[in-house]
Amino acid sequence: FNLVNLEVEKINKSQSNKLNELLYRVDISEQQIKKAFNTNSNIPLNEIISELIIKRELQKIVIKEHYKSK
DSSP, rough: HHHHHHHHHHHHOOHHHHHHHHHHHHHHHHHHHHHHHHHHTTTTTTHHHHHHHHHHHHHHHHHHHHOOOO
């Protein structure tokens, strides 16, 4: 989590368009970020985004494994 968070923070500070590209590529919508932030407004945005990235990537792995085994 810490490594992802550091990278998100670095990208967000220097190149916000790169962060948008990353979120698009990982398949995280703006609505998901807003919903997560509204639910956890006391957590920094970078941490929320990092958690969403990790959850989405794990979800992709689980789905891939599920369909691979069938």
